[in-house]
Amino acid sequence: MLKSLLGFIHEPIYKxxxxxxxxxxxxxxxxxxxxxxxxxxxxxxxxxxxEHRSCxxxxxxxxxxxxxxxxxxxxxxxxxTGSLPFRDQEFDVVILADVLHHEEQEGSLxxxxxxxxxxxxxxxxxxxxxxxxxxxxxxxxWAANHPHEVKCLYxxxxxxxxxxxxxxxxxSPILEETSIDLYPPFFNLIFGKGLQYFVVLxxxxxxxxxxxxxxxxxxxxxxxx
Numbered sequence: 001m002l003k004s005l006l007g008f009i010h011e012p013i014y015k016x017x018x019x020x021x022x023x024x025x026x027x028x029x030x031x032x033x034x035x036x037x038x039x040x041x042x043x044x045x046x047x048x049x050x051e052h053r054s055c056x057x058x059x060x061x062x063x064x065x066x067x068x069x070x071x072x073x074x075x076x077x078x079x080x081t082g083s084l085p086f087r088d089q090e091f092d093v094v095i096l097a098d099v100l101h102h103e104e105q106e107g108s109l110x111x112x113x114x115x116x117x118x119x120x121x122x123x124x125x126x127x128x129x130x131x132x133x134x135x136x137x138x139x140x141x142w143a144a145n146h147p148h149e150v151k152c153l154y155x156x157x158x159x160x161x162x163x164x165x166x167x168x169x170x171x172s173p174i175l176e177e178t179s180i181d182l183y184p185p186f187f188n189l190i191f192g193k194g195l196q197y198f199v200v201l202x203x204x205x206x207x208x209x210x211x212x213x214x215x216x217x218x219x220x221x222x223x224x225x
């Protein structure tokens with residue numbers, strides 16, 4: 001009963017989220033780009049990007065997930081652990097939309113995203129901000145993921161922490177949105193705006209990311225979203 005109620009409430013909220021994020025992502029794509037969406041879920045975001053009126057022509061869009069849900073509107077590769085099954089710089093743009101705060105080995109996943117990316121890594125995530133920001137994020141994360149039985153770590157980085165993480169992985173921001181009107185008005189007031197974070201990152205001097213300790217990255221496990 002609870003899962004059904006949360007799913008019913010989440011549907012229109014998620015649609016607005018997809019519309020807003022697709023517009024942000026499309027503005028950073030170029031003609032003929034190869035795009036990888038890590039943790040693509042059902043493919044709704046990818047479909048919205050490809051169908052967006054401003055999407056450049058010739059986009060190749062692929063997804064990566066722990067397990068396919070079926071009916072995705074683009075090719076989805078199943079992958080659970082270890083290095084991503086792609087060549088170095090195989091994709092022009094890699095998308096991580098609300099994935100990193102669910103990933104126990106977030107550093108390893110980000111390193112792999114940088115490795116397979118040629119131009120830009122696009123990260124959409126969340127950050128504590130304002131009155132009871134951490135607890136509002138905890139509720140948001142639980143409500144959005146409980147119906148899908150996705151594990152929540154309740155580990156949320158501040159903007160400063162995000163920037164430090166990106167720098168350690170050889171990335172520099174070329175655009176940041178630190179407040180996003182991501183949801184319908186009432187929900188946006190409580191769970192949107194300053195709690196939301198969107199950043200487009202470029203590789204520094206084309207260098208490939210390596211863990212700070214110089215050791216090979218540990219196994220990573222993708223979440224289903």
